Amino acid sequence: MANYLGELFRLGGEKRDVPAGEWAEAMGVSIPAASRMAGRMARMGLVERRAYRGARLTSLGRREGLRAVRAHRLAEAFLVRVLGYGWHEAHETADRLGEIADEELVRRMDAAAGHPTRCPHGEPIPDADGGLILPADQPLTNLEVGQRAVVSRVRVRDRDRLIYLAEMGLVPEASLRVAGRAPFNGPVRVEVGRGECVLGFDLAQLIWVERLSS
Amino acid sequence: MANYLGELFRLGGEKRDVPAGEWAEAMGVSIPAASRMAGRMARMGLVERRAYRGARLTSLGRREGLRAVRAHRLAEAFLVRVLGYGWHEAHETADRLGEIADEELVRRMDAAAGHPTRCPHGEPIPDADGGLILPADQPLTNLEVGQRAVVSRVRVRDRDRLIYLAEMGLVPEASLRVAGRAPFNGPVRVEVGRGECVLGFDLAQLIWVERLSS
DNA sequence: GATTCGAGTTGACAGCGGTTAACATTTCGA
DNA sequence: TCGAAATGTTAACCGCTGTCAACTCGAATC
Numbered sequence: 001m002a003n004y005l006g007e008l009f010r011l012g013g014e015k016r017d018v019p020a021g022e023w024a025e026a027m028g029v030s031i032p033a034a035s036r037m038a039g040r041m042a043r044m045g046l047v048e049r050r051a052y053r054g055a056r057l058t059s060l061g062r063r064e065g066l067r068a069v070r071a072h073r074l075a076e077a078f079l080v081r082v083l084g085y086g087w088h089e090a091h092e093t094a095d096r097l098g099e100i101a102d103e104e105l106v107r108r109m110d111a112a113a114g115h116p117t118r119c120p121h122g123e124p125i126p127d128a129d130g131g132l133i134l135p136a137d138q139p140l141t142n143l144e145v146g147q148r149a150v151v152s153r154v155r156v157r158d159r160d161r162l163i164y165l166a167e168m169g170l171v172p173e174a175s176l177r178v179a180g181r182a183p184f185n186g187p188v189r190v191e192v193g194r195g196e197c198v199l200g201f202d203l204a205q206l207i208w209v210e211r212l213s214s
Numbered sequence: 215m216a217n218y219l220g221e222l223f224r225l226g227g228e229k230r231d232v233p234a235g236e237w238a239e240a241m242g243v244s245i246p247a248a249s250r251m252a253g254r255m256a257r258m259g260l261v262e263r264r265a266y267r268g269a270r271l272t273s274l275g276r277r278e279g280l281r282a283v284r285a286h287r288l289a290e291a292f293l294v295r296v297l298g299y300g301w302h303e304a305h306e307t308a309d310r311l312g313e314i315a316d317e318e319l320v321r322r323m324d325a326a327a328g329h330p331t332r333c334p335h336g337e338p339i340p341d342a343d344g345g346l347i348l349p350a351d352q353p354l355t356n357l358e359v360g361q362r363a364v365v366s367r368v369r370v371r372d373r374d375r376l377i378y379l380a381e382m383g384l385v386p387e388a389s390l391r392v393a394g395r396a397p398f399n400g401p402v403r404v405e406v407g408r409g410e411c412v413l414g415f416d417l418a419q420l421i422w423v424e425r426l427s428s
Numbered sequence: 429g430a431t432t433c434g435a436g437t438t439g440a441c442a443g444c445g446g447t448t449a450a451c452a453t454t455t456c457g458a
Numbered sequence: 459t460c461g462a463a464a465t466g467t468t469a470a471c472c473g474c475t476g477t478c479a480a481c482t483c484g485a486a487t488c
Contacts, residue, residue, distance in 0.1 A: 001474085020436055033476060035437055040474085052436050052483055082296070083322040096314040105307055108297040215444080234466055247446060249467055254444085266453055266466050 002099050003027065004037050005046065005061065006068030013047070014062055017054030063130055070126040071106050072098035073119035078109040080120040087120040087171075088162035122153035122172035122208070137208040140178070140188060141201060148177045149209035156206045169193045170207060216313050217241065218251050219260065219275065220282030227261070228276055231268030277344055284340040285320050286312035287333035292323040294334040301334040301385075302376035336367035336386035336422070351422040354392070354402060355415060362391045363423035370420045383407045384421060 007026050011018045024034035038055040041047045046061035057065055075094035079085040085093070101109070107128075110116075117133075118124055126132040137152035151174045156162055165171065169192050179196055180189035188204040190197055199207070221240050225232045238248035252269040255261045260275035271279055289308035293299040299307070315323070321342075324330075331347075332338055340346040351366035365388045370376055379385065383406050393410055394403035402418040404411055413421070 021434095029475085030477065031436070032438080032478080037475085039437090054436090083319075083326055085322070089318075093316070093319055097311075100310040100314055102307070104303075105297075108299070112297055235464095243445085244447065245466070246448080246468080251445085253467090268466090 001037070001041070002064075002068040002071070003095060004034075004041070005057075005065040006072050006098070008047070008055065008057060009062065009065030009069055013055060013057045013065070015056075017050055017056050019054040023055070066126045066130045066132065068098065070128070071101045073123055073125045074098075074106055074109050074113065074116070075101060076119045076121070077116040077125065078113045081113045081116065082109075086163075087166065088159045090120065091157070118153075118172060120172075121155065122151065123155075135208075135210065137210045140190070140199075140204045140207040140209050143178045143209065143211070145178050145181055148175065148212040150175055150212060151207060152210050153208040154206065155208060156203070161203060165207075168195070168197045170197070175212070176209070215251065215255070216278075216282040216285070217309060218248070218255070219271075219279040220286050220312070222261070222269065222271060223276065223279030223283055227269060227271045227279070229270075231264055231270050233268040237269070280340045280344045280346065282312065284342070285315045287337055287339045288312075288320055288323050288327065288330070289315060290333045290335075291330040291339070292327045295327045295330065296323075300377075301380065302373045304334065305371070332367075332386060334386075335369065336365065337369075349422075349424065351424045354404070354413075354418045354421040354423050355399075357392045357423065357425070359392050359395055362389065362426040364389055364426060365421060366424050367422040368420065369422060370417070375417060379421075382409070382411045384411070389426070390423070 004023070004027060008018055008023060011022060011026060020031050020035040020038060023038075024031045027034060038047060038049050041055070041061065042049040045058060046064060047055040047057055049055050072094055075097040076090045079090040079094055079097070080087055110128075116125060122135075124133055124135060135152050140149070143149060151170060151172050154162070154165060154170065154172060156165065170176070170190070174192055176190050176192040178188065179191045182188075185201040187201060188199050190199060190204075218237075218241060222232055222237060225236060225240055234245050234249040234252060237252075238245045241248060252261060252263050255269070255275065256263040259272060260278060261269040261271055263269050286308055289311040290301075290304045293304040293308055293311070294301055324342075330339060336349075338347055338349060349366050354363070357363060365384060365386050368376070368379060368384065368386060370379065384390070384404070388406055390404050390406040392402065393405045396402075399415040401415060402413050404413060404418075
């Protein structure tokens with residue numbers, strides 16, 4: 001259930017009604033599973049449910065969701081930084097690990113990973129008090145040609161895409177420059193490191209960056 | 215269920231019928247829970263069950279049990295050696311961790327902990343192929359007065375006792391000498407480090423040692 | 429505005445893992 | 459040896475989390 005909560009938070013359940021289908025999709029479960037979980041969580045005061053509309057976190061649910069997100073992202077950072085997992089490998093294991101981690105284990109993973117502020121994908125890690133600093137970033141597809149930027153988050157789940165992006169050097173902290181764009185949601189050409197690569201629009205949209213003023 | 219399997223192995227289920235009560239006691243669950251699990255595991259070919267007698271591991275069950283024991287003990291070693299847990303704190307967390315750990319995570323914890331051969335309590339860790347080297351040790355209560363020995367395993371579960379023993383320096387690898395024994399299962403006096411302590415018979419019986427020839 | 433289709437909900441089922449209560453068996457002592 | 463006590467088993471229940479099927483609701487289209 002911690003995972004449901006975390007996923008709901010990630011989907012923006014703090015500010016809007018998240019429909020069961022979307023939630024289920026993100027969790028990799030059937031729609032009825034998500035719908036019924038909404039019921040359970042409503043009974044526990046974690047979400048408010050508007051029938052046929054979706055679920056939205058209550059303030060209690062937000063707190064718990066942040067805990068879950070923190071546990072998950074710290075687990076991911078820990079697996080990658082301490083145990084040497086690749087960023088494409090850590091996700092599932094981090095799910096299971098985040099679910100069984102109590103306060104103590106979370107604290108220790110945090111320390112062992114060097115108190116990271118971002119998970120390996122660049123998502124910010126809530127602090128122990130539930131504080132969360134949202135990066136001032138935007139999708140790569142917002143940038144104009146010529147713009148320089150730094151990769152902030154790589155909001156991709158798919159293994160193969162993650163491997164590909166890592167090979168290209170498109171990881172958080174990487175500097176890049178938009179070298180070209182095709183119109184009508186066409187592919188984006190990006191200089192990164194001393195190479196260049198072409199990203200389909202859908203993929204480029206999942207890469208969030210912080211503009212560099214220069 | 216991995217935990218049931220591991221516990222059954224630990225209780226000697228390889229060589230004897232382990233009665234439900236003993237199993238349940240070790241798992242901290244009710245007797246019916248253990249009994250029913252025996253049924254499930256029998257259906258899966260993991261144990262042979264003799265009604266009202268107990269359950270014994272099949273060769274398949276032995277393999278799986280060893281996997282569970284390996285995962286658990288490596289998790290314990292990992293928590294203590296890498297994350298800085300105290301040996302009295304690691305057990306519960308290691309249970310949960312061992313349960314969710316797949317091959318990959320076990321491998322990585324093994325490497326991160328420095329390929330330990332014993333868990334923090336001194337219990338041997340099966341290797342990845344299911345090989346297990348049993349130490350040639352015996353309960354402290356077997357020794358005669360004056361005998362020197364090295365602590366091999368501390369087969370104690372209780373938190374407070376573990377803390378006490380650690381304070382006394384009675385941990386695996388520690389050298390000791392039996393300084394005195396009272397008759398009729400009376401307490402045992404032990405020199406360890408440059409101190410001395412007195413252990414009740416029941417506690418002393420849980421401390422397994424390897425004789426030193428000198 | 430009626431209809432239809434997509435999406436959400438609810439119900440029935442399954443399996444795990446826990447409980448207590450009722451029943452069966454084994455064992456031990458009078 | 460027989461009966462009581464201790465121990466093991468089974469049944470019934472609960473809650474979680476998953477499924478599929480059937481139903482219901484809302485929205486979009488004609």
